[in-house]
Amino acid sequence: MSSQSATNARKTGLSRVLGIPSLVLFGLAYMVPLTVFTTYGPVEQLTEGHLPGAYLVTLIAMLFTALSYGKMSRLFPVAGSAYTYAQRSFGGNVGFIVGWSLMLDYILLPMINYLVIGLYLAAAFPAIPQWVWILLGILIVTVLNILGIKSVARMNVVLIAAQAAFIVLFLILSIRTISGGSEVSVFGPFFGDNAEFGLIMTGASILCLSFLGFDAISTLSEEATNPKRSIPRAILITTLTGGLIFIGLSLVAHWVFPDWQSFSSPDTASLDVMQKAGGAFLSNFFTAAYVAGAFASALASQASVSRILYSMGRDGVLPKRFFGQLNRRFSTPANATILVGVVSLIALFIDLALAASIISFGALVAFTFVNISVVKSHAIDRRDRKGIAVLTNIVLPLIGFGLSIWLWTSLPGTSFVVGLIWAGMGLIYLAGLTKLFRVKPPQMDLAE
Numbered sequence: 223m224s225s226q227s228a229t230n231a232r233k234t235g236l237s238r239v240l241g242i243p244s245l246v247l248f249g250l251a252y253m254v255p256l257t258v259f260t261t262y263g264p265v266e267q268l269t270e271g272h273l274p275g276a277y278l279v280t281l282i283a284m285l286f287t288a289l290s291y292g293k294m295s296r297l298f299p300v301a302g303s304a305y306t307y308a309q310r311s312f313g314g315n316v317g318f319i320v321g322w323s324l325m326l327d328y329i330l331l332p333m334i335n336y337l338v339i340g341l342y343l344a345a346a347f348p349a350i351p352q353w354v355w356i357l358l359g360i361l362i363v364t365v366l367n368i369l370g371i372k373s374v375a376r377m378n379v380v381l382i383a384a385q386a387a388f389i390v391l392f393l394i395l396s397i398r399t400i401s402g403g404s405e406v407s408v409f410g411p412f413f414g415d416n417a418e419f420g421l422i423m424t425g426a427s428i429l430c431l432s433f434l435g436f437d438a439i440s441t442l443s444e445e446a447t448n449p450k451r452s453i454p455r456a457i458l459i460t461t462l463t464g465g466l467i468f469i470g471l472s473l474v475a476h477w478v479f480p481d482w483q484s485f486s487s488p489d490t491a492s493l494d495v496m497q498k499a500g501g502a503f504l505s506n507f508f509t510a511a512y513v514a515g516a517f518a519s520a521l522a523s524q525a526s527v528s529r530i531l532y533s534m535g536r537d538g539v540l541p542k543r544f545f546g547q548l549n550r551r552f553s554t555p556a557n558a559t560i561l562v563g564v565v566s567l568i569a570l571f572i573d574l575a576l577a578a579s580i581i582s583f584g585a586l587v588a589f590t591f592v593n594i595s596v597v598k599s600h601a602i603d604r605r606d607r608k609g610i611a612v613l614t615n616i617v618l619p620l621i622g623f624g625l626s627i628w629l630w631t632s633l634p635g636t637s638f639v640v641g642l643i644w645a646g647m648g649l650i651y652l653a654g655l656t657k658l659f660r661v662k663p664p665q666m667d668l669a670e
Contacts, residue, residue: 240446240447240452241446241447241452242452242455242456242459245439245446245452245453245456245460246456246459246460246463248438248439249435249436249438249439249456249457249460249464250460250463250464252435252436252438252439253432253433253434253435253436253460253464254385254435254515254519255385255386255389255464255467255468255471256385256388256389256511256512256515257431257432258277258432258467258468258471258472258475259471259475259492259508259512260334260338260431260432260574260578261428261429261431261432261574261575261578262472262475262491262492262495263485263487263488263489263490263491263492263574264428264488264489264491264573264574264575264578265425265428265429265575266472266476266482266485266488266491267482267483267485267488267491268421268424268425268428268575269417269418269421269422269424269425270416270417270418270421270482271410271411271415271476271480271482272411272412272413272415272417272421272422272425273411273425273472273475273476274411274412274469274472274473274476275411275412275413275417275422276422276423276425276426276429277426277429277432277465277468277469277472278412278469279422279423279426279629280426280427280429280430280432280433280465280629281461281462281465281466281468281469282625283426283589283622283625283626283628283629284430284433284436284461284465284589285458285461285462285465286593286618286619286621286622286625287461287589287592287593287622287625287626288436288457288458288460288461288462289454289458289614289618289619289622290592290593290595290596290618290619290622291303291436291437291440291454291457291592292453292454292455292457292458293454293596293600293614293615293619294307294440294592294595294596294599295440295449295450295453295454295457296450296453296454297599297600298310299449299450299453303437303438303440303588304320304321304324304437304588304589304591304592305317305320305321305324305588307591307592307595307599308320308321308591308592308595309321310595310599311595311598311599311603312591312595312598314662314663315652315656315659315663316591317663318648318652318663319645319648319649319652320587320588320591322644322645322648322651322652323583323584323587323588323641323644323645323648324584324585324587324588325530325584326580326581326583326584326641326644327434327581327584327585328523328526328527328530329527329562329565330565330568330577330580330581331519331523331527331581332363332520332523332524332527332562332563332566333565333566333568333569333572333577334569334574334577334578334581335359335516335517335519335520335523336356336359336360336363336516336520336566336569337356337569337572337574337577338512338513338516338574339355339356339359339513339516339517339520340352340353340355340356340359340569341487341489341490341574342490342493342509342512342513342516343355343509343513345487345490345493345509346506346509353570356567356569356570357570359517359520360563360566360567360569361563363517363520363521363524363563364524364559364560364562364563366521367521367524367525367528367554367559368549368552368554368556368559368560369552369554384511388507388508388511389467389471391500391504391507392471392474392496392499392500392504392508393474395499395500395504396474396475396477396478396499397474399478399498399499399500400474400477400478407480411472411473411476411477420632423628423629423632424632424633424634426629426632427579427582427586427629427630427632427633428575428578428579428582428633428634429468429582430582430585430586430589430629431578431579431581431582431585432464432468433461433464433465433585434581434585436457436460436461436464437457437588437592439453439456439457439460440453440457475492475495478495478498478499479491479494479495479498488574488575489573489574489575492508492512493505493508493509496508524559524562524563524566525559527558527562528554528555528558528559528562529555529558531545531555531558531561531562532545532546532547532548532555532558535547535558537664538664539655539664544557545557545558575634576634576636576637579633579634579636579637580637580640580641582633582637583630583633583637583638583640583641583644584641584644586626586629586630586633587630587641587645589622589626590623590626590627590630593619593620593622593623593626594619594620594623596615596619597615597616597619597620597623600614600615601615601616
């Protein structure tokens, strides 16, 4: 009987089948290489033509953070990511606030997809207002999620291959355009041409949105063949590869369309680049691929956050009567799904740059705490601070912590205020849950 139970336990466990290549492909698919064009126009204008420089600053900060994620994933090879690391290092209350801050990202990610859908379809079909496309997108995705229709399983290789094909075509046509035009500045888009570093830092803080998915690799620890080795390496490789893609694409786009002051619209500035690089063909190809990707992302992200809200309601973290209920007919978290759809109506009133910066707030909270968690868990709790450990457990994570704080405080004022208000709401809610911090807070399962 005990032998049979052991066999059943092995069968119900997750299979350890993912090596480094599979983990990297997952990470890149989650990050979506073409996301560089989501914030291209707003940040190119904000930095006054120095978007590649802003991406370089963000990449440097993210590499230090990736090293910290690697350290923590070795120590805690379980799902949960930043929330788990903060909770294990600093206790339940800090972990709750980090998880609550990440919820801001989860809830708003569908919204930014609807906003992109509205912007680009309104540009393609000017006779139909942007708000119509936004409402239509929210309605379709919300209904599909309530009905329980699942999106096709993520095919990472296919997704990466499709985006790679577009990138190759874009680069070929862009090089042809650049070679036939005026001379371009190779290093000017980084920190030359009278660059203002303060503006570049603000742009870099917004661009953290582009790196939001690299930490998702840490949630696959229980399915990796050798998690303590493969997860940290895959996180670092994915961060570096994704960052270089972002820098390369933004640099080529700047060379194609260097006059950032003459965009027809900052939010859809990538269409100006595509039009100049490959005419109507490339512009239409880009719009179709980009909108389809945004629709698929909205479907997946709304389904994901609805399940997280349901899980939190079921476990008593959120009001169970509303969030912890499934629709009797479709067995889906209909209440949570509709709430996310209602929140996504913010897309009718917000601009792309502000939406991206608000989402980046939650990401930077997570990155900040992951970095400092390395110092707490390794150097302080485990007293591992001799020899090379001084560098890996103290110096490098503190650099990552400092860079994350710098980016965090460089966010535009409005997004910083919104983020702090959200965090304050979480603190008040936590005080109620814990009876003014006298009892332990409930644990959130963000890996749901």
